[in-house]
Amino acid sequence: MPHRNPNPAPYQPTHNEPPRLVVITNLRAITPSSDRVILTEKFVDGMSQYASHWNGPIRVIAQPSRSTDSNLDHIEYPLSSLPFEFRCFNFTNDALKPALQDAAIVLAGFDHDKTLLAPLCKQLNVPLIYITEYSTRTQLQIIAAGNAPFLKKLRASLWVKQQRKPKNRALSQATALQCNGTPTYNEYTSINPNRLLYFDTRVTANLLATHQQIDNRRDDHSPIRLLFSGRLIPMKGASHLPHIAHYLLENRTPFQLKIAGDGESLLEIKNLIKTYNLQDHVQTLGNLDFKSQLLPLAKSWADLFVCPHRQGDPACTYLETYSCGIPIVGYDNEALTGLVSLTNIGSTVPLNNTKQLADRITAFAHKRDKLYRHAHRALDFASENTFELTFKKRIEHLKYYLNPPPA
Structure with a gap:
């Protein structure tokens, strides 16, 4: 019976194979046709910054949507104009695995539907960095601030609390976290010590x-x-x-x-x-x-x-x-x-x-x-903390975990 190496070596690109960054976004995408996609301008600007500073190919993966969200900067882009490869599908283990097998590192927005990435990336021996934004308290406040009926708010709040355990498990299994703002940086102190604090901005x-x-x-x-x-x-x-x-x-x-x-x-x-x-x-x-x-x-x-x-x-x-x-x-x-x-x-x-x-x-x-x-x-x-300096810091953080020092 074959045995898995319990401590497999980190991903090492060959001399002719630059490291591929795979970005899995919480942003949902609309694809009006096979060669066009609707994304937010802010997201594409951010990915352009990654493309400028990452020394390898970039693949972005999003889940599909039929309508835009409440963001105010949606733009329709030809896929050929984007500085990255784009894929859009519903997230399951079977769908994600082939899209991650050639990744040097994965950067993923964190939510309940991304918890499956932690064990999958461990199985593939690919470093996983989660981007965290909404603390548990903030999620509950967002529900409370909405206009939904009381019982719907109650169910949603209970669901958030029930998701805490599997979310914490995934966060602890991740290689590191990039925390947008102090709420999750503080909340996850005891869950994952490898945390980078940054502040989101579009200002260059x-x-x-x-x-x-x-x-x-x-x-x-x-x-x-x-x-x-x-x-x-x-x-x-x-x-x-x-x-x-x-x-x-x-x-x-x-x-x-x-x-x-x-x-x-x-x-x-x-x-x-x-x-x-x-x-x-x-x-x-x-x-x-x-x-x-x-x-x-x-x-x-x-x-x-x-x-x-x-x-x-x-x-x-x-x-x-x-x-x-x-x-x-x-x-x-x-x-x-x-x-x-x-x-x-x-x-x-x-x-x-x-x-x-x-x-x-x-x-x-x-x-x-x-x-x-x-x-x-x-x-x-x-x-x-300008747009450029923030992305430089975040990219250096990713590069560090491509080949981290031994524990």
Whole structure:
């Protein structure tokens, strides 16, 4: 009977075989035809960065979908234009195994349907790096923030808790983790010691604000200028913004608030603006192009970013806001609390407390010197965590585990 080597040697590409990186994404893809695919611009930009710095072929694997999700940047691409090989199929052991057999390393978004990768990669002797984003607490908060009936929320919450054990088993079996934000980095401390902390962003070095731009904003002693951008959906707390604005009026705090984005909460926001008679103070801008519209507006206009996110999704909003030299005041979800604790920039209040959030904004409005000290620190932190530097760090992390030192 043949025996398996209990400690097989790491994958070693031959001289003529550069290492193949296989990326398994949580993003679902739509394939309108055999030679075209709909993906998000953010995902393709990220994969282009991998293609620029990885010294071998890249294969991306996604599961199929019939419709787009709530992301705002879906684009249809010819497969021939992508800097990677693309495959799309439902994930099963039998389907995944042939797609991973020639991999030097696998980088996979982590979710319940990716737990099968850990034993499969061990069987194939391929290093597996999971990308983690949503802590258990955040998953439960996302469910609570939604509009589903109570019993459906209850079932979903129970399911999340039941998945914890198999998820932890898979995480412990993985070679290493790349943790987007502090929530999962902290939660998985005892589960897998090989963790890399990074912060998601789309801002490249050439798109950063300058300290002079921050000083120019500071010299304008107008009402405090507030910005929110992103998906206008319940988990982002977008419908709380008019309530916060209403309390600012009650505080007699001069302000202007611009809301950039689109989503299911937009109609509610517009109705609340009318109800509270906020038309002279709050403006909805619609969905702005990130590079040509949103970033220029943020860098030249905003003093403070209002972030009523009701859960700890480690959104790219945080670092991208810092990149514009703008501090954040928001709810104490895990992602923002972790970032504020790490950087001492901005401030948090208890979840869903619109009055306290308005009061905190009022405090910053009365202490502009403090606000702009935070603004300069935000830009400094973002300068150390640009899109390029973040991907360089993540790619070096992958390369380390191609041929890790012996334990």
